[in-house]
Amino acid sequence: MSGSRSVLLNMPLPAELARLAAKEGVEVDRAWLTTATDLNLAGSYERVFLLAEPDRLLTLALSDKSGRPATRICLARQSISEIRTRQGVGGGFLDALVDGVYVEVVAYSNARADVFHKAAAKLKSWLRGTQPDVGSEDDADPRRCPKCGMMLEFKGDLCKRCINRGAVFVRVLRMMRPYTGKAVIMMTFVLAGIGLSLIPQQMIRVLIDKVLAPGQAGNLPPANATTWLLALVAALLGIHVVMAGIHMIMGRLASFVGTQITFDMRSRVFGHLTRLGVDYYDRYNVGQLMSRVAGDTEQMKGFVHQMTSGFMAQMITVVAVGAVLFSLNWKLALITLLPAPLVVTAAIFFWKRIYPRYFRVWDANSKLHGTLNTILSGIRVVKAFGQEHREQNRFARSSGYVRDSFRGVEYTVTLFNPSIGVLFQLGGILVWFVGGQWVLAHDLTLGKLMAFLGYLGMFYHPLGQLTQLTNWLTQFLTATQRTFEILDTNPQIAEQDQPRPLPERGGSIRFENVTFGYSRHEPVIKNVSFEVAPGEHIGIVGKSGCGKTTLINLLARFYDVDEGRILVDGIDVRELQLQQLRGYVGVVLQEPFLFRGTIYNNLTYGQRDATPEQVLAAAKAANAHEFIIRHPLGYDTYIGERGAGLSGGERQRISIARALLYDPKILILDEATSNVDTESEQLIQEALERVTAERTTIAIAHRLSTLKNSDRILVVDNGQIVEHGTHEQLLGQKGLYYKLVKIQTELSREPSVDALSNRKP
Amino acid sequence: MADEPTQPESESGPDPTRVRYLTPESCRIHLGTHGALHVTVRDERIYGGVYAAYAFPVAYGDQFISLLHSAGDGKDVEIGLIRNLSDFPPQQADLVRQALARRYFIHTITRIHEIGWKYGFVSLDVETDKGRVQFMMRWKSDRAVDYGRRGKVLIDVDENRYLIPDLDALSPGERADFTRIIYW
Structure with a gap:
């Protein structure tokens, strides 16, 4: 056990509740976990405590009704086969699987969600028979501000x-x-x-x-x-x-x-x-x-x-x-100051009450643009479904909102501006009246009065403007x-002060008990281990969202693992210089991203010092040279944003050539051929065969036929590797891979499972 | 209703490709072991650990309620949809309503006492169906989302939810103060 107690997971029970619980046989002192939620199982606010003794799980609460036992739920450890947290709307539940049925043990609002995610993780270890450590380190919550405790938008x-x-x-x-x-x-x-x-x-x-x-x-x-x-x-x-x-x-x-x-x-x-x-x-x-x-x-x-x-x-x-x-x-100056508080008050009122109405105008305008953009971009769909009239109404609603918002603000402003104008004039009128009398009585010269009136404008104008200071200040800050x-x-993704160098040759990969989740409590990759030898070709298959791309993201160190480690040529990727790692691992994505510029600049994006000979060789190997050379300006052809002006297949072949020129030891192909037509796919496949030779290659593909020549295929399901082996071995296992191949074969009417399995590599 | 023991489950289950409407004739909703919600589907099986979800929470409050069951492997399976909750005996309908109340922990705002804005945060002091609450939310469009034509759901910094079903039901002053800050 940890030395110091956790504030969140070793909460003391209120004395009255502890007394009642003791009466009911609860051994509070033996509880290794005690925490509280803010809701009861009916979804109402109530402080309910969750206790875990070495051999049972309980919930306790003080009841308003006299005589109602403090113990609400009591489950023996042997009767629980699983613990989980389940997200509701605005809150969640900690459930226990008892006799094949998930029983709600505790409900909590989102304010307490993190505590129960932690508690669930501890309870899972407890179910496996290990006594979890609970201590002050469990109180650390990087998603909350350490100073005020407010939930941050993201960790860090x-x-x-x-x-x-x-x-x-x-x-x-x-x-x-x-x-x-x-x-x-x-x-x-x-x-x-x-x-x-x-x-x-x-x-x-x-x-x-x-x-x-x-x-x-x-x-x-x-x-x-x-x-x-x-x-x-x-x-x-x-x-x-x-x-x-x-x-x-x-x-x-x-x-x-x-x-x-x-x-x-x-x-x-x-x-x-x-x-x-x-x-x-x-x-x-x-x-x-x-x-x-x-x-x-x-x-x-x-x-x-x-x-x-x-x-x-x-x-x-x-x-x-x-x-x-x-x-x-000084007397006239004091009279001048009389309307000043009114000017300031009116200006404050304007900026606080009237000015925010402009927000609504901006919002209305932005919504109008959005509506127009959606309708015009999707005009083919609108016409195809014959919904012109409906869209016209939708646009009219948006346009009406703009009209009404403008009217709302302008009607108010037209009322306000003349009124504030009168206030401004009030000072002048007072000065004219009092000062004029003094001039007539020869107590003041006409020149002084005129100068006074001149200064008056210089005084009131900035005074009115100064009231915008708060507004500007807020916007600026x-x-x-x-x-x-x-x-x-x-x-x-921090780099070590003294990163370790990678060996010249190699290309081996090793995942050791890797666990990772984009959200801390929902792992996408669960305790995954596998090894890839240098030059080996690995295929990764699985349903959408099973964690295939996440494995690749971890290897390229776009994210760091939560548990375990990933070794490239025997070195933990976290110990490598990022630049070196990224140079070592090349990625060809499903959506090849090309920048505005020439084809040549795009090809040499990762290798600025590449010679024209190297560029030509890479383009040739990627089956890109032929279509590039057909353009009047060849490699100097200027392409638009995201490769506009090229077909999907052409963009992909450029991205392959780009990766090839980068000369990575490990090549990752993430659905590289899934968005292209059959002919392009064939050209890309040919290119890939050349590109991947003598390189460690990991390919993710939905079209399983493209992976059948892989040395090994890893089948991923729900964040875990559930099957691995060659295409033939996996078909023989008649597991998930077999199922996926069968579904795809039926869908595409491509070679049958049997035909696929009989095909020689 | 007294707890009923869970009977062994049979292998049969709903067809995942078709919508199945549950009726009082085809099923019975009751509590089972440890107070968990159970649904017994005639000639099929008993589903334990059932929870309920609205299909159209805004448009059809008491209709089209999905009953889901968490299988032993943790995967959720829809047992069926209740077309109209009022078709069920009151006791059974209440069990579903309780399940919905558990799943949807939402405060319904009935009155706004105070609303303020500072440095990208909106602070609210409101009266809700669960009592008076003060909370803070980020001043961002995704933290105050539309609920039907005239309603808003506010999401505070802890991700708790507060519903204003109809802005027009607020007093003119409250509405003006609210839309001055949450103008979208």
């Missing part, structure tokens, strides 16, 4: 709740470090721009008070006034020209720094994505990742923009204008956080 994910969001700013600023000089210049220009923008209103004040009202006490004489007028107008022009220059330089600098850090971020994110394992791509769809690389990184540019003309500049402007207003006339999440995700 970062907890979105516990992320230090303040640190995001620090990281973004750190990214700007190489551009510090430019950022300092930029900020200097921001301050200069704001300072200069305050001057024109002061000049207008002088213009009105000293120049445009000649003859008034203290004003300039008319002769001097003209000179002053020219000087002030020239100065105004000069200020506007300088400000334009500042904005130009600032804009360029902001654009340079913004686009550069976006570029840096995009490169880092993409670089990291290429280093992450296949398991990462199982969890996120390509669309999501594209949006992160292309969209979220753009927020970096937004950050720089916010510094130069966004919230930071606006905050400085509000403070600066406020100071000027108070210096001009969310998007940036998503970007940093990628950068912070550690590749699950």
